[in-house]
Amino acid sequence: MYILVINSGSSSIKYQLFKGDSDTPICKGLVERIGLDGSRAVHEVTLNGEDQKIIAERSIADHQEGMQVLAALLVREDIAVLADPAQITTVGHRVVHGGETLTATTSITEEVKDKIKALYSLAPLHNPGHIKGIEVSEQMFPQAIQVAVFDTAFHRTIPEKAFRYAIPEEFYTEDHLRVYGFHGISHQYVSAQASAYLNKPDAKLITIHLGNGCSMAAVDGGKCIDTSMGLTPLDGLIMGTRTGTIDPSILIWLMERKGYSLTEVSDLLNKKSGMLGLTGSSDMRDVGKLYNEGNHAAVTAYQMYAYRVKKFIGAYAAALNGLDAIIFTAGVGENDSFARELVCTDMDFFGIDIDKEKNATRAPGIRDLNIAGTKTKILVIPTNEELAIAQQCRELLDTQ
Ligand SMILES: Nc1ncnc2c1ncn2[C@@H]1O[C@H](COP(=O)(O)OP(=O)(O)O)[C@@H](O)[C@H]1O
Numbered sequence: 001m002y003i004l005v006i007n008s009g010s011s012s013i014k015y016q017l018f019k020g021d022s023d024t025p026i027c028k029g030l031v032e033r034i035g036l037d038g039s040r041a042v043h044e045v046t047l048n049g050e051d052q053k054i055i056a057e058r059s060i061a062d063h064q065e066g067m068q069v070l071a072a073l074l075v076r077e078d079i080a081v082l083a084d085p086a087q088i089t090t091v092g093h094r095v096v097h098g099g100e101t102l103t104a105t106t107s108i109t110e111e112v113k114d115k116i117k118a119l120y121s122l123a124p125l126h127n128p129g130h131i132k133g134i135e136v137s138e139q140m141f142p143q144a145i146q147v148a149v150f151d152t153a154f155h156r157t158i159p160e161k162a163f164r165y166a167i168p169e170e171f172y173t174e175d176h177l178r179v180y181g182f183h184g185i186s187h188q189y190v191s192a193q194a195s196a197y198l199n200k201p202d203a204k205l206i207t208i209h210l211g212n213g214c215s216m217a218a219v220d221g222g223k224c225i226d227t228s229m230g231l232t233p234l235d236g237l238i239m240g241t242r243t244g245t246i247d248p249s250i251l252i253w254l255m256e257r258k259g260y261s262l263t264e265v266s267d268l269l270n271k272k273s274g275m276l277g278l279t280g281s282s283d284m285r286d287v288g289k290l291y292n293e294g295n296h297a298a299v300t301a302y303q304m305y306a307y308r309v310k311k312f313i314g315a316y317a318a319a320l321n322g323l324d325a326i327i328f329t330a331g332v333g334e335n336d337s338f339a340r341e342l343v344c345t346d347m348d349f350f351g352i353d354i355d356k357e358k359n360a361t362r363a364p365g366i367r368d369l370n371i372a373g374t375k376t377k378i379l380v381i382p383t384n385e386e387l388a389i390a391q392q393c394r395e396l397l398d399t400q
C-alpha cells in the first residue's frame with residue numbers, strides 16, 4: 001500500500017509518499033512560490049541509503065502546473081521510488097473548506113467534489129486548487145482511492161458562543177454563516193504533539209500557525225474551543241496577502257466611495273492585502289530582507305503582524321482561563337526567529353519569556369524556547385499536515 005498525500009496551500013503544494021504503515025515518507029517535496037518570481041520544486045528522496053535533493057527552478061504559474069511538475073518528479077526514471085505509479089493505492093488530499101456537510105475524512109465521489117466546488121466563494125485561494133489537485137491525481141492515478149481530509153474538522157468542538165456571529169439568526173440557521181476555522185489538521189497535529197511533549201493530556205494550549213495563511217487556535221485538553229479564522233480563511237491574523245480582521249465598514253466604503261465591484265473587493269482583501277499590501281511582498285523572507293535594510297514599510301508591517309498575534313494570545317489565555325504553552329508552527333512560525341521574538345516581547349504578564357539565544361538557534365524537531373523556570377512554555381513544533389493526512393487515510397480505510 002502506498003499513500004500519496006497532497007497538501008495544496010495558497011502559495012505552495014507539499015507532498016509526501018508513504019509506504020504501508022510507516023510514518024516516514026519514502027519521498028517528499030514542495031512546490032513553492034506558485035505564481036510568484038522564483039517559483040521552484042524541491043524533491044527529496046532516499047535512494048540506496050543516500051539522500052538526494054532535486055531542485056527544479058522554473059516558472060510555475062498556478063496549482064495545475066504545480067501538480068504536473070510534482071507528478072513528473074514522482075515518476076522520473078533516474079530517481080523513481082516506485083516501479084509503477086499504479087502502485088499508489090490511496091491519494092489523500094488536504095481540503096481547506098468542508099462547510100456544514102463535509103465534517104469528517106471521506107473518500108471523494110462526484111458528490112463530494114460538487115460540495116467542495118460549491119464552497120469556492122468561501123475559500124477562493126484554496127478550494128479551486130484542491131479540485132485541480134484532485135482532478136490531476138484522478139488522471140495520473142486512476143486506480144487509487146482519492147480521500148479528502150478537511151481543515152475545518154478539528155474546529156467542530158468550538159462552542160456556539162464562539163462560532164456564531166451577531167447577525168440575525170436566520171443567516172445561521174438557513175445560510176450556515178458561522179465560524180468554521182481552518183488549518184485544523186495542523187492545529188490538531190501540533191497540539192497533540194505538545195500535550196505528549198508536556199506529558200499533560202489536559203494542557204491549555206495556544207497554537208500559532210504562521211504560514212502564508214495564518215491562524216491561531218485555543219485548545220483545551222485536546223479540544224479546540226476557539227480559532228481566529230471564521231466563515232472563510234480571511235479573518236483574524238495578518239497574512240501573506242490577506243487582511244485578517246478589519247472593520248467591515250471598509251468594504252462598504254470601497255463599494256460606495258470607490259465604486260469597487262464584489263470581485264474587486266474580494267481580490268483586494270484576499271490577494272492584494274496583508275504583508276503584500278503593506279510592503280510589496282507576500283513572502284516573509286522578502287519582508288525580512290527589507291526590514292534588515294531599514295525599510296519603514298517592512299518595519300511597520302512586522303510590528304503589525306506580531307501585534308495581532310499578541311492580541312489573540314491575550315484573548316485565548318482569557319478564553320482558556322490558563323495557559324501551559326504557546327506553540328509556533330508552519331513556514332514563518334518554524335523559521336522566522338525574529339517574528340517569534342516580536343510576538344513574545346513584553347508578554348511576561350502571561351508568563352511568556354523568550355530565551356533569545358535559544359530562539360536564534362536552529363535545530364530539527366520540537367524546541368523549547370522559554371527562559372528556564374518561566375511559567376508558560378514557548379514551543380516550536382514543526383507541523384506535518386501530510387503525515388496527519390496519511391494517518392487519517394489509514395483510519396478511514398481500516399473502517400471500510
Ligand atoms: N527560513 C525562513 N525564514 C522566514 N520565513 C520563511 C522561511 N521559510 C519559509 N518562510 C515563510 O513561510 C511562508 C510560507 O509558509 P507555508 O507554511 O509553507 O505556507 P502555505 O502552506 O500557506 O503555502 C512564507 O511567507 C515564507 O516566506
Ligand SMILES: CC(=O)OP(=O)(O)O
Nearest residue numbers: 009010182211213233
Ligand atoms: C487555510 C489557509 O490559509 O491555508 P494556507 O495557509 O495553507 O494557505
Ligand SMILES: [Mg+2]
Nearest residue numbers: 009010211212
Ligand atoms: Mg499551509
